[in-house]
Amino acid sequence: MTSVEEPARPGERERVRDAARTRAEILDVATQEFARAGYDGARVDEIAARTRTTKRMIYYYFGGKEQLFTAVLERAYGVIREAEQQLDVEHLDPVAAIRRLAEVTFDHHEQHPDFIRLVSIENIHEAHHIAASEKLGRIGSPALDVIRRILEEGRRSGLFTADVDAVDLHAMISSFCFFRVSNRHTFGALFGRDLVDPAQRAHYRTMLGDMVIAYLTAERAAD
Amino acid sequence: MTSVEEPARPGERERVRDAARTRAEILDVATQEFARAGYDGARVDEIAARTRTTKRMIYYYFGGKEQLFTAVLERAYGVIREAEQQLDVEHLDPVAAIRRLAEVTFDHHEQHPDFIRLVSIENIHEAHHIAASEKLGRIGSPALDVIRRILEEGRRSGLFTADVDAVDLHAMISSFCFFRVSNRHTFGALFGRDLVDPAQRAHYRTMLGDMVIAYLTAERAAD
DNA sequence: TCACTAATGTACGAACTAGTACGTTAGCTA
DNA sequence: TAGCTAACGTACTAGTTCGTACATTAGTGA
Structure with missing residues (x-):
């Protein structure tokens, strides 16, 4: 998997806001959570909690639980x-x-x-x-x-x-x-x-x- | 599968209360529902609704969703x-x-x-x-x-x-x-x-x- | 440096869902 | 036939869960 706790590649200083990183981090955690518990067993709140960001961002970037799962599959x-x-x-x-x-x-x-x-x-x-x-x-x-x-x-x-x-x-x-x-x-x-x-x-x-x-x-x- | 709408075998007149039949009917419907939607996707209310009996009976006979799923597996x-x-x-x-x-x-x-x-x-x-x-x-x-x-x-x-x-x-x-x-x-x-x-x-x-x-x-x- | 927007956080709500408290009755047995 | 209990139904609740309204700010380009 990519990029959980990605430690600011040299040359790029760690920005507070980084769309690509946030998106990737959500995908990483969501992959684990969906794989662990299944689609219905997975909890959006749980995914958010294990991320540096909030649930709001999941809906901002992916639209919903369903689309998030689809994105996880696509990357896998x-x-x-x-x-x-x-x-x-x-x-x-x-x-x-x-x-x-x-x-x-x-x-x-x-x-x-x-x-x-x-x-x-x-x-x-x-x-x-x-x-x-x-x-x-x-x-x-x-x-x-x-x-x-x-x-x-x-x-x-x-x-x-x-x-x-x-x-x-x-x-x-x-x-x-x-x-x-x-x-x-x-x-x-x-x-x-x-x-x-x-x-x-x-x-x-x-x-x-x-x-x-x-x-x-x-x-x-x-x- | 056994016994959904089992039409009162000859000689046995259809009793209103029949523990074995009720139990079997719950198992039949639960098998379908769990297979359809997974453990977390399955709804106890949905299983009850597709039965001649009520949700109360699921808890009466099986104790809970978890045990019901186990019973379904055992029969399968x-x-x-x-x-x-x-x-x-x-x-x-x-x-x-x-x-x-x-x-x-x-x-x-x-x-x-x-x-x-x-x-x-x-x-x-x-x-x-x-x-x-x-x-x-x-x-x-x-x-x-x-x-x-x-x-x-x-x-x-x-x-x-x-x-x-x-x-x-x-x-x-x-x-x-x-x-x-x-x-x-x-x-x-x-x-x-x-x-x-x-x-x-x-x-x-x-x-x-x-x-x-x-x-x-x-x-x-x-x- | 100012203004604009992409990115983010907080707080909340509506709907759902497993499980239960409480009351009722069919059917068996003495 | 009276009484007992296994079998059953209704109505409710506490907790959860997806989703969103609203407010805020970092970073960027003019």
């Missing part, structure tokens, strides 16, 4: 987009490239549990905020283009037997990474196993790669 | 347990048995979106209600025992190369089934593809089976 998706754009796997052979992609996805999910929670919350609300957002509708994902190119190359070179769709493969990889974080608590409570146990991290990371590669390289009966 | 998990106990795959060969198990899991998730939503909601609350419930702590899953036996048999007969843990395989299968339903809305909004589109049902069902079998039968480098 922006972060993951940026990460995916850094993806540099084109120099690898298709098998290694897919494995690398899966690992990067795995790592990103693990490192951003708040993002996972926000997405879960948005699904409870049937993605109404995304639908209402101009920035987020049909935004897609940079990772998808990468997957498309790797699959193409893998198919051409005969390494991948399956005629797999890029969106489907993305769903397959995401589901494993997402579930591991999103359902950590119920899974742990029911089965007594912490899916996010650091000691098991490498194990699950490998398992995901093995699964995806096995699927892509397996012989399959014709449909 | 009870339903899936029952379904899993019906599982009869021991007569199949390991590959067919695993595929069948995956399909049953797939079907159950698809048929119970409310259950998926409740589990998502409970994860937002870090499984506090499950932890507080005597019925649900470490409840496990009948499917797990089945998986254990199939894996054992598959390993013994040399069909499965991998030394896979039953809980891990359960997580793998669940993650795909769960994500497809739980993240349907954000995935659809972002990628323009409905993972629960009936026309794609068979496709994803096959994909899951292929994935799991590929993983279990693939050759793997030693750790």
Whole structure:
């Protein structure tokens, strides 16, 4: 996350009034609060209290709780987009490239549990905020283009037997990474196993790669 | 779900006061309301209004909103347990048995979106209600025992190369089934593809089976 | 340095919401 | 059939929560 207690970058002396900083600070705190308690569980007063500013400013900059949540989502998706754009796997052979992609996805999910929670919350609300957002509708994902190119190359070179769709493969990889974080608590409570146990991290990371590669390289009966 | 507008089974004349029926009716409506709006979004008054009885009765039978939600979860998990106990795959060969198990899991998730939503909601609350419930702590899953036996048999007969843990395989299968339903809305909004589109049902069902079998039968480098 | 406006703070209100005090009655049993 | 109690309804309250009216000031450009 950006900028909570940002200590006046050198050269810029700390102004008392700074729209950009105030806005960013509200977004930071709101992200935490929404992720912690869900949309309805989150309290506007609580967000304001944990900010250097007041509730008045939330309404001044964002208009309301609903729009604030939308802004939080927009920024959170922006972060993951940026990460995916850094993806540099084109120099690898298709098998290694897919494995690398899966690992990067795995790592990103693990490192951003708040993002996972926000997405879960948005699904409870049937993605109404995304639908209402101009920035987020049909935004897609940079990772998808990468997957498309790797699959193409893998198919051409005969390494991948399956005629797999890029969106489907993305769903397959995401589901494993997402579930591991999103359902950590119920899974742990029911089965007594912490899916996010650091000691098991490498194990699950490998398992995901093995699964995806096995699927892509397996012989399959014709449909 | 059970018993909303249950029309006085023959022989039992409809009593005005019927504790069991009232309790069940509250649970039915509460399940819908909690699944619809989340724990904090759900309104006790709304649940009461959609019942033949009043809010007073919710407190009379369950004690409070929190306990009502716990009761809803307990019943929802009870339903899936029952379904899993019906599982009869021991007569199949390991590959067919695993595929069948995956399909049953797939079907159950698809048929119970409310259950998926409740589990998502409970994860937002870090499984506090499950932890507080005597019925649900470490409840496990009948499917797990089945998986254990199939894996054992598959390993013994040399069909499965991998030394896979039953809980891990359960997580793998669940993650795909769960994500497809739980993240349907954000995935659809972002990628323009409905993972629960009936026309794609068979496709994803096959994909899951292929994935799991590929993983279990693939050759793997030693750790 | 003056005036203008973007940015900010205070105080309050209307509506909602979980929970309860108190009174009533259906249906069973002795 | 009388009486007892589990089951039920009404009406209310205390506390919360989103949102806003109104007043104020820091910073900037003329």
